[in-house]
Amino acid sequence: MKKWYLPVLLITLFAFTGCSKGTLKQDEQQIIGIWEATYSNSLGSGSQTPNFxxxxxxxxxxxxxxxTGRSGTAYMGKWLIRNQLTNTYCDNCKTEIPRSLLINATxxxxxxxxxxLFNEIRFTGTDQFSATLTxxxxxxxxxxxRK
Known part of the structure; x- marks a missing residue:
């Protein structure tokens, strides 16, 4: 009877440990809701502006x-959060996997x-996150x- 304890313990440990602080599914659940967005910073040169x-x-x-933009113009469409591909390895399992946010609407x-395509999104609490767009x-x- 004791023979199954070790395999079950090992499987449980591997199933609930990992390198990322958050998972893709957690981010997808956390983004559900209504949010108010403002620019906080703009770096670089150019005249192009974000679509959203x-x-x-x-x-x-x-x-x-x-x-719904500040002018009242409304769009409806789809969103997708995905992991960004990186060439870095888990360094002592303390790094987060960068997430990107793609939105498309009509x-x-x-x-x-x-x-x-927001290059990177970072949740800084349950009611706020930041996103960069290049x-x-x-x-x-x-x-x-969050509103």
């Missing part, structure tokens, strides 16, 4: 998404379709706060 800027973002289950009136030589940093 300051405004209200709503991330729903099933990866459905809506955005304006129902004009049929204009837009998308942006367009050409310019990098924008957004701050998202």
């Amino acid at each position: 800027g300051e405004g209200t973002y709503q991330f729903d289950y099933g990866h459905s998404f809506s955005f 304006n129902s009136d004009s049929r204009e379709q837009i998308s942006d 367009i050409g030589t310019q990098t924008y940093t957004f701050k998202f706060r």
Whole structure:
């Protein structure tokens, strides 16, 4: 009877340990809700601006998404969080795997379709996260706060 204790213990330890502080599924659950986004920083030069800027973002289950900009223009579409590919190895298992956020939506009136890829998102609590977006030589940093 004691022979099965060691294999079960080892399997349990491996199943509940890992290098990442958060998992992709946790980030997907945490982003669900309504968020208000503002620019917090812009570095670099260039005249291009993000397709999705300051405004209200709503991330729903099933990866459905809506955005309403400051001007009142509304878009509906899809969102996806994914792991970024990195060449770094787990160093003492204290690093987080960078996550990126892809959003793609269409304006129902004009049929204009837009998308942006936030290069890295970082949750800094249950009610806030930051995201960076690079367009050409310019990098924008957004701050998202739950409404």
